[in-house]
Amino acid sequence: MADKAKKVFTMAYGCQMSERDAETLTELSTKEGYTKSENLEDADLVIINTCCVRESAENKILGKIGELKKIKEKNPNLKIAVSGCMVQQPGALERLQKRAPHVDVWTGTHNLHEFGNLLGQTISKGKAAEVWDKPRETTESTPLAEKGKLRANVNIMYGCNNFCSYCIVPHVRGRERSRPSEEILQEIKDLVESGCREVTLLGQNVNSYGKDFDQEFDFADLLKEVDQVPGLLRVRFITSHPKDISDKLISVVANGEHLCEHFHFPIQAGSNSILERMNRKYTREYYLSRVATIRQYIPHASITTDLIVGFPGETEEDFAQTLDIVEKVHYSQAFTFMYSKRSGTPAALMPDQIPLDVKKRRLQKLMTLQNSMSLVWRQRMIGHIYEVLVEGPSKSNPDRFTARTRGNELVVFDADKSFIGRLINVKIVDTNSWTLQGELAQ
Numbered sequence: 001m002a003d004k005a006k007k008v009f010t011m012a013y014g015c016q017m018s019e020r021d022a023e024t025l026t027e028l029s030t031k032e033g034y035t036k037s038e039n040l041e042d043a044d045l046v047i048i049n050t051c052c053v054r055e056s057a058e059n060k061i062l063g064k065i066g067e068l069k070k071i072k073e074k075n076p077n078l079k080i081a082v083s084g085c086m087v088q089q090p091g092a093l094e095r096l097q098k099r100a101p102h103v104d105v106w107t108g109t110h111n112l113h114e115f116g117n118l119l120g121q122t123i124s125k126g127k128a129a130e131v132w133d134k135p136r137e138t139t140e141s142t143p144l145a146e147k148g149k150l151r152a153n154v155n156i157m158y159g160c161n162n163f164c165s166y167c168i169v170p171h172v173r174g175r176e177r178s179r180p181s182e183e184i185l186q187e188i189k190d191l192v193e194s195g196c197r198e199v200t201l202l203g204q205n206v207n208s209y210g211k212d213f214d215q216e217f218d219f220a221d222l223l224k225e226v227d228q229v230p231g232l233l234r235v236r237f238i239t240s241h242p243k244d245i246s247d248k249l250i251s252v253v254a255n256g257e258h259l260c261e262h263f264h265f266p267i268q269a270g271s272n273s274i275l276e277r278m279n280r281k282y283t284r285e286y287y288l289s290r291v292a293t294i295r296q297y298i299p300h301a302s303i304t305t306d307l308i309v310g311f312p313g314e315t316e317e318d319f320a321q322t323l324d325i326v327e328k329v330h331y332s333q334a335f336t337f338m339y340s341k342r343s344g345t346p347a348a349l350m351p352d353q354i355p356l357d358v359k360k361r362r363l364q365k366l367m368t369l370q371n372s373m374s375l376v377w378r379q380r381m382i383g384h385i386y387e388v389l390v391e392g393p394s395k396s397n398p399d400r401f402t403a404r405t406r407g408n409e410l411v412v413f414d415a416d417k418s419f420i421g422r423l424i425n426v427k428i429v430d431t432n433s434w435t436l437q438g439e440l441a442q
Helices: 016-030 055-074 092-099 112-125 169-173 181-193 219-226 247-255 272-278 284-297 316-329 356-379
Strands: 006-012 034-036 045-050 079-084 105-107 128-130 151-155 198-202 234-238 262-264 302-309 333-338 385-393 401-405 410-413 423-431 435-440
Touching (some): 006 016, 016 034, 016 079, 016 112, 016 151, 016 198, 055 079, 079 112, 092 105, 112 128, 151 181, 181 198, 219 234, 272 316, 302 316, 333 356
Parallel strands (some): 079 105, 198 234, 262 302, 302 333, 410 435
Antiparallel strands (some): 385 423
């Protein structure tokens, strides 16, 4: 009798870059004989790709790793692998190994491509762990995006050079490294051949793409080439650091055929004094001037952002300026966070840490304001017709289907499976703060 097929179940925490890394690990495990599973309970291998942007996120991940110990006690043959940013932190591996001895494989962000070898080592050695202290040449050149998906994430670069005072990313992902455009384009073409119709280009700061090349070739140039890939219907990108976005880039998006008019444009705070303490390298005035340029080129562009409240030293006046920015820009959506200390960053040692109750109050006030702004944004869409890419059945109501506008707004409407993967026109008939209700346009 043939051996039962081995199954892998993968979990990703944190940003889209982490999700993309998790896909790479899944693909590498399939090369070792595993097939992808959607069920944790029947897995022979569980992979957790971690995040360490906030200590609260790390605690949540540690809790999940602890839960897996109980599952492994019932199934001693289960292999557990933990990878990503949390493992990459200096000195973290030894600490984590002591805390979770039931984990079989440990790997960081710089040597994900070695995952198959590490998995193989567990057969002879029982356990395997390797974390490189920095990236090595050519280690990120082989694209391993998951095939067959309608929407896919594609890394265009790795690392970050910005060193925001609250952020651990440059310490765990290294300095900025741009992938050659030929590799990116080939990966996208392969994805399209497998059924992909929308790609999101990923980088900690996509606007820095190409700065490490010998020749002049920037992110706007890359977008032009991706826009011409046959069969690709939508192109998105994330994240745009405000200090680096150029008029050239905005113009390319405005004139592109498949480039979506959506900018994720994190300001983080509305106060110049807090922006300086965050080491963001721009002012609120400069940020607003960039927003004005986007609106000039693309009046209907959707702009989203990240916002942090309760950063060390934030006064009520500082917070009021964040609320003012929300009202001035009119974001279609904002991802809002309370500041949380992250060991190893300058902000964790700053004086004037804000009490938790103050942070909670400010966060609630910010969320209330942004929810109202999001509702107004979507209410203005009622009665208008938009082109959407149909993604599949709604998670909350499988009898209905979901799609996205070019501005990344979610639409729910009545359709059938034949619409999946197609661009169609829908008329918006109702909305709440988050989801539009539509009907097929006549």
